[in-house]
Amino acid sequence: MRQKRAKTYKRVMALYVQTFNFRQPFQVLVSDDILVMPAAQQLDIVKLLSTCVQAEIKPMITQCCVEALYALGPSHQRTTNLAKTLERRRCNHRTALPSDECLADVIGTSNKHRYVLAAQSAELREKMDRIPGVPVIHFNGRGVAVLSPPGVATVREKVKGEEERRLGEKAAEEGMEDGANVIGAQAGSVAGPSGRGRKGANPNPLSMRKKKVPVAAEGPKAEGSKKKKRDRNEEEEEDAEEEEKGVEAANEGEEAGGASRKKKKRKRRGKGEVALAIEELNATGLGGVKPIAKGGDESGGEGQESD
Secondary structure: OOHHHHHHHHHHHHHHHHHHOOOOOEEEEEOOHHHHHHHHHOOOHHHHHHHHHOOOEEEEEEHHHHHHHHHOOHHHHHHHHHHHOOEEEOOOOOOOOOHHHHHHHHHOOOOOOOEEEEOOOHHHHHHHHOOOOOOEEEEOOOOOEEEOOOOHHHHHHHHHHHHHHHHHHHHHHHHOOOOOOOOOHHHHHHHOOOOOOOOOOOOOOOOOOOOOOOOOOHHHHHHHHHHHHHHHHHHHHHHHHHHHHHHHHHHHHHHHHHHHHHHHHHHHHOOOHHHHHHHHHHHHOHHHOOOOOOOOOHHHHHHHHHO
16 A cells, blocks of 8 residues: 555544544444455455554454345355454344345444444445445455545534534633633732743753762661760760869868868877866875876866865
8 A cells, every 4th residue: 555545544544533432443344245356356354454444453244244145155155254254243133134224224323333334335335425423445446445535424523523622612711710720820920929030940950969868777876876975075074074073172181181180289289277287286296186197087086186
């Protein structure tokens, strides 16, 4: 297939996808008369149909079309065998109808199942052109499978849908205030500056240096080591203060001890009035009083004197 024709087919099928919600794989409803030529020339019908729609397909045939091939006799046995390889689409017709009537009944007036019709009957193709959203495949005069351009009803439906969409968007824009569809737009317009100044662009994240994130395992250790160092320094300072206080206390104690020793020596050197009187009494020996020793008890001496 030529590239230009392939692009045209893609464009046509895109119309059906966007306007009528067709989905891949496309369901291709095959008629009995279009199978005669591929069967006679031993062509791959699935490949031919797939090339026409430029996508994957799912070929199907109705029971009425198969009955029509049986009616042709043994001369078309190859065509019948080819039809048996396709998926069977139930048409729910108790008695076999002509192929054109059966296919028209399955597609209906709206093609709600999104079928692609592959038929050679000119009458059936003309009838399908009046139904919007029905792609049609057939063989031209040179025996080439082609995709028919969209019919008048299909184009009219496309234009109608686009117009409705455009009117809906316009009505939504008219009924919407400026910035009403943006969250926080009204608050920003009230609180923000009146002028629309150009905001500075954010720096390129690739040119920025990455932040150094401390490792979770090393964080507590580092804090613990700092705390230990701090405790050790505090202990050393406290020990130094205690040593200074001890030295000062020792110096004060030595000074106080020296002063007390000096005072005691002075007391020992000096004699009181009582001691002098006792010495005089001992020296004279008056009244038969026994001499009192210097270190004797004063109370004991008084007792002896009383006796």
